Amino acid sequence: MILIKCPYCGERDQSEFANGGEAHVIRPKNPESLSDKDWGEYVFYRNNPKGIFYERWVHTHGCKKWFNAVRNTSTDQILKVYKVNEKRPDLSEFQNTLKSPSGEPSVGSGNFAVKK
């Protein structure tokens, strides 16, 4: 359970929100010229990084407004919350806390099997 700071209502419990998956996915401009493979990618493929992730949330049990967030999926720390019309923050603004792509961060992960 995490706390999320809604840009309109302030800090609330995560259970008040619904997650909308990856943010900044752009609908292809020329769908008719797209191959089946590319169209399949647009419909079904989303990034799934361990680390910095741009995602959408909606405050379902509150103001019902959509907004974007940057979260570290390996620790669940929310690094930035911004409105949909704001520019996507650059990846270099955030520090990834992982030593390797599949590694475990020093805090936040419950994976005690491999945490040193």
Place this chain on the structure above:
Amino acid sequence: MKKKYSIASIVKNSLSNNENWGKMWRSPNPKKHYDVIIVGGGGHGLGTAYYLAKHHGIKNIAVIEKGWLGSGNTGRNTTIIRSNYLWDESAYLYDHAVKLWENLSEDLNYNMMFSQRGVLNLAHNEHDIKEIKRRVSANRLNGLDTMWLDKNEIKDLVPIMNTDNLRYPVLGAAYQPRGGVARHDAVAWGYAMRADELGVDIIQNCEVKGIKTDNYKVEGVETTKGFIKSSKIGVVASGHTSVLAATAGVRLPLQSRPLQALVSEPIKPVINTVVMSNAVHAYVSQSDKGELVIGAGTDGYNSFTQRGGYDVIEETVRAIVELYPIFGKMKMLRQWGGIVDICPDASPIISKCDVEGLYFNCGWGTGGFKATPGSANVFAHTIAKDEPHKINAPFDLSRFSEGRLIDEHGAAAVAH
């Protein structure tokens, strides 16, 4: 296969205070080169290595595991086995697994404690009844032993269930008597022991940091114990599969989420079957130790933290207590989470990809344990022959561009 365990060996070892049992498998240092590398030492990965060595004559195999064997989802699931899936493709795949489960203890000479105590899927409203009856009919056409039970028949099987005095009354259920539970650690250990005997190197505490490719061809894996060369790599890393795929430049339609489970304090036997309910999200069985084993849902957002939100288990426990008022005052002993990789159609991917020599067995989402032997068996075939077995051919990556989705959201116990 050496018979490692017998009544005589138990008596003999008890005389020396059980201090002289041999190691079940070696812990070798990795060689520089293997014919096949399996990334992920859970049931699916170890099983794959076992079937590769046993059925396909490949001896120079390594299984590389980040933690210890079965430390991932193999040791975190609720151990339920069934094959009552809706579509033909899934029924063949999951029942292939159930058939292997039925002989696995003998095949490996290691007790899987496989108990075919039956699995119930409850219906709570008109729509559930229609959906479940349709699934029962589909199952029967595929030769599965699923049947429809009415409320009284459920009451006979599970007398402690509150069927009437609750918000969503129990109206009927699908019942698969061949379903049941098994001991999940035994699956990893049994496969590991027999794979090791066939010459497979099991390398634990060794993290694969990346998959090296050259011009769409695999070259090997970069690990914490150095670079290991191989021309065939099978990735069976559940929640971390997409992370590893990304190092080889491959994208997969997976999303990783925490899935939780919990167990109660042990009590005397009260429930001798497995009861699942999709509609109110509660499923429960009782372990041989007497603990209630309860499966909760996934968190509503991507995460790699193996914990999960408290509200998710609260929702499940609420439904459990309403269905079984007798459990109302029980204490829960442990709760944990595992990271599952969820596919858009709630069906797995057992497939080759654009990179030559790179194979994926992933996307099992919330229900991979039941399929362990079947999945390992067809994945070994896929790797050895470089083409899918007819059972896993429909579960390839191109189904997402060809519109051949195998939508099993209804048969998956946990809502995705």
